[in-house]
Amino acid sequence: MIKKKYIDAVQDLFNKLGGYDNIISFTHCMTRMRFHLKNWSIINDNEIKNNSFTTGIKKNESSNEYQVIIGMDVADFYQTFCKINNYDIDGKTIINQEINKLEKNDEFKTTQSQEIQSLKNRFKFKGITNKCLTFISKVFSPIVYPLIGYGLLLTIWSLLTVEWNGEGSSVSESVHFFGQFASILNVLTNTFSLFITIAVGYTVFKAMRCTSIYGILIAVVLTAPGLINMGDVKPSTGQTILGEYPGWTLFGDEIKYPFKINFNGLMVPMIGVAIFGAYMERWTSKISNTTAKNILSPILIIGVTFIFAIFIVAPIGMLFTNYLSIGVNWLSTNYIAKYIALPLLGALYGPLVITGLHHSLTPIILQGQATYGATIIQGLCTLSNVSQGVATIAFVVLNRKIKQLRELGISNGVSAIVGGITEPSLFTVNLKHLYPLISCSIGVFCGSIVLVASNTYALQGASSIFGYLMFQHKAPVLTGVDTWVGGGFLWGAISILVSCLVTFMTTILLGKIKYFSNRSRNLLLEDFNEDIFELRLMKKTDYLNYLKNKTKQIKK
Numbered sequence: 001m002i003k004k005k006y007i008d009a010v011q012d013l014f015n016k017l018g019g020y021d022n023i024i025s026f027t028h029c030m031t032r033m034r035f036h037l038k039n040w041s042i043i044n045d046n047e048i049k050n051n052s053f054t055t056g057i058k059k060n061e062s063s064n065e066y067q068v069i070i071g072m073d074v075a076d077f078y079q080t081f082c083k084i085n086n087y088d089i090d091g092k093t094i095i096n097q098e099i100n101k102l103e104k105n106d107e108f109k110t111t112q113s114q115e116i117q118s119l120k121n122r123f124k125f126k127g128i129t130n131k132c133l134t135f136i137s138k139v140f141s142p143i144v145y146p147l148i149g150y151g152l153l154l155t156i157w158s159l160l161t162v163e164w165n166g167e168g169s170s171v172s173e174s175v176h177f178f179g180q181f182a183s184i185l186n187v188l189t190n191t192f193s194l195f196i197t198i199a200v201g202y203t204v205f206k207a208m209r210c211t212s213i214y215g216i217l218i219a220v221v222l223t224a225p226g227l228i229n230m231g232d233v234k235p236s237t238g239q240t241i242l243g244e245y246p247g248w249t250l251f252g253d254e255i256k257y258p259f260k261i262n263f264n265g266l267m268v269p270m271i272g273v274a275i276f277g278a279y280m281e282r283w284t285s286k287i288s289n290t291t292a293k294n295i296l297s298p299i300l301i302i303g304v305t306f307i308f309a310i311f312i313v314a315p316i317g318m319l320f321t322n323y324l325s326i327g328v329n330w331l332s333t334n335y336i337a338k339y340i341a342l343p344l345l346g347a348l349y350g351p352l353v354i355t356g357l358h359h360s361l362t363p364i365i366l367q368g369q370a371t372y373g374a375t376i377i378q379g380l381c382t383l384s385n386v387s388q389g390v391a392t393i394a395f396v397v398l399n400r401k402i403k404q405l406r407e408l409g410i411s412n413g414v415s416a417i418v419g420g421i422t423e424p425s426l427f428t429v430n431l432k433h434l435y436p437l438i439s440c441s442i443g444v445f446c447g448s449i450v451l452v453a454s455n456t457y458a459l460q461g462a463s464s465i466f467g468y469l470m471f472q473h474k475a476p477v478l479t480g481v482d483t484w485v486g487g488g489f490l491w492g493a494i495s496i497l498v499s500c501l502v503t504f505m506t507t508i509l510l511g512k513i514k515y516f517s518n519r520s521r522n523l524l525l526e527d528f529n530e531d532i533f534e535l536r537l538m539k540k541t542d543y544l545n546y547l548k549n550k551t552k553q554i555k556k
Contacts, residue, residue, distance in 0.1 A: 006080040009053045013068065014085045016047050026091040028078040029529045032058070033068045040066060053077060063525055088209075138207040139271060143199045143427075146192065153192065157185040158419040162466040196423070197223055197264050204274035210281045214298075218277045218305050219263070219270060227262035242318060261314040268355035269313050277305035328364050332376055333479070338452055342376060346448035347441040349384035353422055354431060365460050373476030374457035379492060382420075382458070382467030383447045384440070386496060387503040389416030391436035391443075392425040394507035399520070401535040401543060404528050420464030433523060435516040439506035447499025454484040454491035468492055 017023055017035060024036040037043070040059070048057055048068060056069040070077050082088065086095050160172045160182040168174075172182035201219030205212045228246050235244040247256040263270050280301045287293040331341035352358040361377060368375035389412075396409035412424035430436040457479070461470040471492035475483045484491055510516055524532050538546060 002083045003076050003080050006053065006077050007084060009051055010077065010081040010084050013048070013051055013054070014081065016043065016051075017066075018042055020094065026081075026087075028070075028074045028091075031069055031071055031074055032529065033070055033074060033078060033081070034529070035066045035068065036064055037066050060529075060531070063531065067529070090209075135207060139200060139203045142203050142206075143196055146196065146199070153185055153189050156419075157182055157189055158421075158462055158464055158466065160185070162462045162464075162469065194223055194264055197267070197270055200267060200270050201274045201277075204271055205278050205281075208275070208278040210278040214277060214281060214301050215274050217302055218274060218309075221302065221306055222263040222270070222273065222309055224262075227260050229262045229264055230266075245318060257315070258310045259314055259318050261310070261318065263309070266317070266355075269309075269317055273305060273309040273313055276308050277301055280304055328361075328377065332368065333372075338376070339449070342380065342452045343445045343448035345377070346380035346383055346451075347445040349380060349444065350388055350422070350426065350430070350437055350440050353384075353388075354426055372457075372478045374459055374472050374479075376452060376455075376457055378458040378460050378463070378467070378470060379451050379456060379495070380444070380448055381463040382465075382470070383451065383496060383499045384444045385420040385422050385463045385467075386417050386465050387440045387443045387447070387499045388422040388425045388430060389413040389418075390500045390503045391440040391507050392416065392429045394439070394504045395429050395433060395436045395511065398508060398511045399524060399532050401538075402524060402528050402530045402532060403547065404530075405524065417465050420462055420467065433516070433520050435510040435513070435520075436507050439510055440503050442506050443499045443501075443503030446502045447495040447497075450491065450495040450498050454488075454495070455479070455481040456483060456488040456491045456495065458488070458492070465496075468496065 013033075014023075017037065018039065022038050022042065024038060026033060026035045028034060043066070045057055048054060051068075053070055053073075054068055055071055058067040058069065059065075060067060078091075079089070082091065087093065088095055160178050161170050172179040198216055198219040201215035201217075202212045203215070205215030233245050245256075245259050245261070247259040249256055251257065263273070281297070284293065284297040284300050287296060328341075328345065331337045331345075349358060349361075352361070358381075361381070365375050365377050365381075368377065392409050392413035396406055396413065399405055409429055412428055416422045416425045426437070430440065455475045457472045457475050458467065458470040459472065461467060468489070471488040473483070473487040473489060475481050475488070511520070521532050524530060535543065535546075
């Protein structure tokens, strides 16, 4: 959206930076416009500083960035800069149609076409892994701060509702005021979960340069009250999730298909459905008749995407969950397989959270508890969630000279450890930088071996550090095994300690590997506009002075 007060300033800045001939691409952070330029020598720094909305400049030659400090209104300034100077909102693509209006000369148009193609080639992703990770980053970056708030609220709720000494011993059940306060927090946290799921639909459409409102509509439809959350289905003894899950009977009372699966919290399935919806929009945009397109597009985009989600994506997830339930129940009771399978399940629990498929473990935990009296899987969830927070904090320790990262990482790490809420840690640090997630999986694998070998069982409950209280002193009689000498509380504590120590040390070691180190440097530079390599070379006094000057600039 164009802000009138910025029009003259953005035109002036555009011309003084050399226009289309000199600007390769640009973006912005919280206070600055960041330009990649072909030739810095043609720019007069004093003229840039004299711009009415410019408060300073900074040259970062290591990343080839010419930074123009605007202030907290930089987002509006950036959007006006894009609109006035005919750039797409990504700051990379020059809009053909608008340029053609400005200049009819064929030679000019040819030059611009070549420049556009050059820009596209420059910003092509290299390798499917980087492409996928970059796309995921685009999807989750806009909801980083809501995720932080979500994690903190859930942490407080967890502290109030955890049962410290058996049933009915939580603070919320003991004190009326805290019971009501926990109820209020429960409403807030459930709303946050719904918001994040819907926001993913929005950000996927935006990342694919489609109409974001369709992403919101599709996500709202797939999280409607008439659909059932996977974690709410509690199969009775002898029944499977597949047999108990509610569904439609379109093809007769005997056939229950498709299932009424609610996509709330199922992040990866929601991303897949939203991508399908975005391609549906691209396909409907090719309808030549304007009237037909206006009528058919919304119906096809929303309707066909809903059918795809309910008839294809949901059944695939349902079958996966069903057979996962059967498999895990067998693996957790087989005397040989459990030493291999359960540590692997613990190691993979973090990636399952990313996909949203960790919800499928809830009925498995409940059924295992109903059948045997307790389950090992609950302990695996505790190990994984606590270790995710430890991995995030280890990453912060490694890159502690970036102040904003310290504030973000420690908050998210504490949410995972204390509240068992790992999404903020996963999506802002561990998955994004990759090696903390790998380190966590290695640590949890080691801790899980201790847990399984000692036959330490737990009841369903908190999956945070307070999950320690869910451990049982002795394994249930029906399991046919005995917990090692010392009891479940001792070996549960040792397994958590092993998992955390291995996670922390592995994160530090992997962070020093050149590939991961360079990759994180680029990501941190992009997110916080700080070069961690340069900061590490600074002496303590120089670093403290740097922080003071930076604080003054931000206040100014």
